[in-house]
Amino acid sequence: MTQHQRMIYLDDALALPGCPVCRMTLQRVAQTLASIEAELVLDPTWREQVDSAWGFCNLHAQQWLDQAQPLSTAIIYEAVLGRITRQLEQRLPSRAGPGNVRSRIAGMRSGGAQREVLVAPGVCPLCRTRDEQERQIVAHLLRELKSDVMRTRYAASDGLCVVHLDLALATSPEPEVLDALRTRLVERHEVLRSELRDVIRTHDYRFRDAEAGPQWNAIAGAVRHVAGSPGIDGRRARPDRGD
Numbered sequence: 001m002t003q004h005q006r007m008i009y010l011d012d013a014l015a016l017p018g019c020p021v022c023r024m025t026l027q028r029v030a031q032t033l034a035s036i037e038a039e040l041v042l043d044p045t046w047r048e049q050v051d052s053a054w055g056f057c058n059l060h061a062q063q064w065l066d067q068a069q070p071l072s073t074a075i076i077y078e079a080v081l082g083r084i085t086r087q088l089e090q091r092l093p094s095r096a097g098p099g100n101v102r103s104r105i106a107g108m109r110s111g112g113a114q115r116e117v118l119v120a121p122g123v124c125p126l127c128r129t130r131d132e133q134e135r136q137i138v139a140h141l142l143r144e145l146k147s148d149v150m151r152t153r154y155a156a157s158d159g160l161c162v163v164h165l166d167l168a169l170a171t172s173p174e175p176e177v178l179d180a181l182r183t184r185l186v187e188r189h190e191v192l193r194s195e196l197r198d199v200i201r202t203h204d205y206r207f208r209d210a211e212a213g214p215q216w217n218a219i220a221g222a223v224r225h226v227a228g229s230p231g232i233d234g235r236r237a238r239p240d241r242g243d
């Protein structure tokens with residue numbers, strides 16, 4: 001976790017490779033993960049958020065397993081398993097008398113909500129941090145881009161990934177900010193497409209299992225530019241998502 005301990009600010013993120021919003025958001029998610037772990041036993045609010053979400057979504061559960069201590073993980077998941085067991089027992093009592101069985105069958109036949117055995121868990125606390133942070137960081141970037149100095153710095157950076165550009169466009173940025181975003185994106189796409197065309201032109205199936213080196217970097221760079229860095233959920237981040 002040491003790489004996440006120092007807070008990354010916009011200036012730092014613009015000087016580093018990749019989308020600055022992806023980088024800053026993922027760092028804040030890693031920090032939240034560390035604070036959940038540190039305050040878990042002491043802070044009942046965190047406990048309730050984590051327990052009611054059944055721990056974490058698939059992506060963040062893997063991240064938690066990679067980064068958290070086994071003791072914290074055991075504490076969380078012991079409680080989560082207890083909560084799920086209680087829900088299951090409430091919905092499907094194991095020692096049902098004849099009356100209970102009848103009402104249970106009637107409930108199942110009625111369809112709709114009755115078919116849903118378990119109550120849906122709450123939002124993963126790390127997804128919530130990610131969603132809040134990426135919106136705040138995009139808003140901060142757009143405010144900063146009103147200055148010429150920051151627009152010059154942005155022009156020299158890798159710029160936003162498509163996921164975060166989409167989020168930025170949804171806030172109707174001012175014309176000069178919009179122009180800076182658009183120019184950088186078009187330039188970046190030219191570079192990425194040229195790298196991909198090189199890969200396509202020089203690709204040799206005989207070496208398909210070999211380490212691709214710079215070619216692989218070009219491919220991974222293009223995928224991350226469109227989908228966001230690993231840990232970003234582009235479809236969820238879309239402002240018009242239908243939930």
Ligand SMILES: [Zn+2]
Pocket residue numbers: 019020021022023160161162163164228229232
């Ligand atoms: Zn991004």
Ligand SMILES: [Zn+2]
Pocket residue numbers: 056057058059060124125126127128
């Ligand atoms: Zn999550």
